[in-house]
Amino acid sequence: MLDPFGRTITYLRVSMTDRCDFRCVYCMAEDMTFLPKRDLLTLEELDRLCSAFVAKGVRKLRLTGGEPLVRRDVMKLVRSLGRHLRSGALDELTLTTNGSQLARFAPELADTGVKRVNVSLDTLDPDRFAAITRWGKLDQVLGGIQAAQDAGLKIKINTVALRAINEAEIETIMTWAHGRGIDFTLIETMPMGDIDQDRTDQYLPLSVVRSRLAQRFTLDESDYRTGGPARYVTVRETGGRLGFITPLTHNFCESCNRVRLTCTGTLYMCLGQDDAADLRAPLRESSDDGLLHAAIDEAISRKPKGHDFIIDRRHQKPAVARHMSLTGG
Numbered sequence: 001m002l003d004p005f006g007r008t009i010t011y012l013r014v015s016m017t018d019r020c021d022f023r024c025v026y027c028m029a030e031d032m033t034f035l036p037k038r039d040l041l042t043l044e045e046l047d048r049l050c051s052a053f054v055a056k057g058v059r060k061l062r063l064t065g066g067e068p069l070v071r072r073d074v075m076k077l078v079r080s081l082g083r084h085l086r087s088g089a090l091d092e093l094t095l096t097t098n099g100s101q102l103a104r105f106a107p108e109l110a111d112t113g114v115k116r117v118n119v120s121l122d123t124l125d126p127d128r129f130a131a132i133t134r135w136g137k138l139d140q141v142l143g144g145i146q147a148a149q150d151a152g153l154k155i156k157i158n159t160v161a162l163r164a165i166n167e168a169e170i171e172t173i174m175t176w177a178h179g180r181g182i183d184f185t186l187i188e189t190m191p192m193g194d195i196d197q198d199r200t201d202q203y204l205p206l207s208v209v210r211s212r213l214a215q216r217f218t219l220d221e222s223d224y225r226t227g228g229p230a231r232y233v234t235v236r237e238t239g240g241r242l243g244f245i246t247p248l249t250h251n252f253c254e255s256c257n258r259v260r261l262t263c264t265g266t267l268y269m270c271l272g273q274d275d276a277a278d279l280r281a282p283l284r285e286s287s288d289d290g291l292l293h294a295a296i297d298e299a300i301s302r303k304p305k306g307h308d309f310i311i312d313r314r315h316q317k318p319a320v321a322r323h324m325s326l327t328g329g
C-alpha cells in the first residue's frame with residue numbers, strides 16, 4: 001500500500017473499544033458518552049479486517065483503545081491474530097495499555113507471540129496517579145508491569161508531559177524505568193476531543209523537558225527507531241533509551257507509515273485529520289474480501305500529507321473533535 005506521498009503503509013493501529021476503566025484528564029471528560037455496544041464490530045469482524053490489512057502488506061499491528069484489555073474476550077482476538085506471526089506475514093503484534101489488567105493477561109499475551117507492550121504511566125506518586133487517571137490505582141498498574149516483565153514481555157513506558165502536574169517528576173520516572181530495563185518515551189499533549197480542562201494549561205513542550213534533562217544527564221543521539229514517530233537518545237548515565245514524540249514542536253508526518261481503525265470499522269488515515277473511510281459496509285456487504293480490499297485502496301489514496309495540530313490561547317477548540325480513545329493513541 002503506497003500513499004500519494006510515496007509513503008508505504010505497513011502499520012495498523014486498531015482501537016478495540018472506546019471504553020476505558022480510567023478517565024485520564026488529558027484524554028477524556030469524566031462523564032463520557034461511549035458508543036452503543038451494538039455499533040461495535042464483533043471480534044470476528046475485527047479479525048477479518050486486520051487480516052485484510054495483513055494481506056495487503058501491514059507488518060505491524062497494535063491493539064489500542066480506549067483500554068484494549070477491557071474489551072470482553074479480547075484475548076480470543078489476540079490468540080487468533082497470532083497465526084499471522086507464526087506464518088511470517090506479520091512482524092509484530094503488540095498493545096498499548098494503561099496496565100490495569102496486565103497482571104491478569106500478561107502470561108497469555110506472551111504465550112500468543114506478543115513480545116512488547118507499551119504501558120502508559122504518567123506518575124509514580126499514588127495520589128497524583130489518582131488525580132491524573134481519576135479512577136486508576138497505581139499499585140495495580142505497577143503490579144501489571146511487574147507481571148508483564150515476569151512473563152518475558154518487553155515494556156516501554158509512555159508518559160504524557162503535563163505542565164505543573166508531572167513536570168517535576170519526569171527525571172524520577174525515567175530513572176525508575178531505566179533501572180528496570182524499560183525504555184521510556186515522552187509524549188506531548190495533542191488537541192483531541194473536548195475534555196473538562198484547558199489544554200493550554202497542560203501543554204509542556206518537550207524541547208523544554210529535553211533541555212532540562214540535558215543539564216543533568218548526557219543525552220547521546222541515537223538512530224534507534226521503532227518505526228514510529230519517536231526520536232530516541234541514549235542516556236549515558238542510566239544506559240537506557242529515552243524517546244520524544246513531539247507532534248507539536250516537530251512535525252513527524254514525513255515518515256508516517258500508519259493508519260488507524262476504530263472499533264466500528266472507520267479507518268482514519270491521519271490521527272490529526274477528520275477524513276475517514278467506512279470499512280464496515282464493504283466488510284458486511286460480502287463475505288468475499290474483494291470489496292473490502294478496494295475500499296482500503298481507495299482510503300489509502302486519500303491519506304493526507306500531515307496534521308494541523310496547534311495549541312495556543314487563540315485556538316481553544318480541539319483540532320479534531322474526536323477523542324484519542326476513539327481513534328486509538
Ligand code: SAM
Binds near residue numbers: 097118187325
Ligand atoms: N488506554 C491505553 C493507554 O492509556 O495506554 C491505550 C489508549 S490511550 C488513548 C493511548 C495513549 O494516548 C496513551 O499513552 C495516552 O497517554 C495517550 N493520549 C491520550 N490522549 C492524549 C492527548 N490528548 N494527547 C497526547 N496523548 C494522549
Ligand code: SF4
Binds near residue numbers: 065
Ligand atoms: Fe483510558 Fe488510555 Fe485515555 Fe487514560 S489515556 S483515559 S487509560 S484510553
